[in-house]
Amino acid sequence: MKIGAVFPHLDIGNDPAVIRDWAQTAEGLGYSHILAYDHVIGAVHEGREPRLWGPYTEQSAFHEPFVLFGYLAACTSRVELATGILILPQRQTVLVAKQAAEIDLLSGGRLRLGVGTGWNYVEFDALNEDFGNRGARQAEQVALLRQLWAEPVLDYSGRWHRIERAGLKPLPGRSIPIWFGGFTDAAFRRAARIGDGFIFGASQQANLDAAEKVRLALDAVGRNPADFGFEALLNYQAGPDAWRSDIEAWQSIGASHVAMRGMAMRGIGESLGPPQAHIDALQTYWDVVGDLADADG
DSSP states (O other), rough: EEEEEOOOOHHHOOOOHHHHHHHHHHHHHTTEEEEEEOOOOOOOTTTTTSSSSSSSSTTTOOOOOHHHHHHHHHHHHHHHEEEEEEEESSHHHHHHHHHHHHHHHHHSSSSSEEEEEOOOOHHHHTTTTSSTTHHHHHHHHHHHHHHHOHHHHHHHHOOSSSEEEESSSSSSSSOOEEEOSSSSSHHHHHHHHSSSSSOOSSSSHHHHHHHHHHHHHHHTOOOOGSSSSEEEEEEEGGGGGHHHHHHHHHHHHHEEEEEOOEEEEEEETTOOOOOHHHHHHHHHHHHHHHGSOTOOO
8 A cells, every 4th residue: 555645736836945945844754745726826715706616715825736736746756746636638738748747747657647627617717717517628638648758749630639740859868647536426426537546535434435437437438456556544533533534445445656645635534733843743643644655665
């Protein structure tokens, strides 16, 4: 089992030394990966129609994941850097391909690109992208990303993209893993068709139920679940009595990854407090569950 840690955007603050210390503590303890969320802007929820249902507002702080990973690539040497998730349809596909390739090169092949469709239509509008067709565009984006990483020059003509005899340089040297995230049956089916794995971000039981849906979707398209990654985000606020049993539940179904989430969100527990509390929580959690991790982190 690979045990990672979710980067605590909401509480970590802006001091680069603190961000470095959190990441280096995670790597030094043996966490296998750092997983970062993505929001470019936050929006006021009140007075919207349709209403915004997501958990974040204009008060929620998010470091931009590609810039953050460029910094963390230099601060660390082993830990994998995973987006969980990048809201792909609100971003330009070719630019994402370029940024992801650069992170993978500068980190020595440590990027895992988790993608999703998002929920904040205000954010899509601000980035001049269409919220209504985001699912269909995401599927085309994933195909194009993989082609851009593989071919030095390509001619591509899709429904939403056109590239005429052009390509990235430098190339990343591999096809960067693309995992999916989300909470809907459509997301589960899309991941089963074209993804390398899935990141489950709800509560423990909801995540386990969703994992079964993904397994059924994989069966439906003839894919072996053993060749597909499963990652669950596990809440620190669940407390020490649940930490091991939560991980063991995922081990029992053959999942490959989990990540400890210390940020309080969606009504889950209280905030851990200032940045140092999140650094301390890395040690506290690892003391209880570290022996469940793969020997190589």
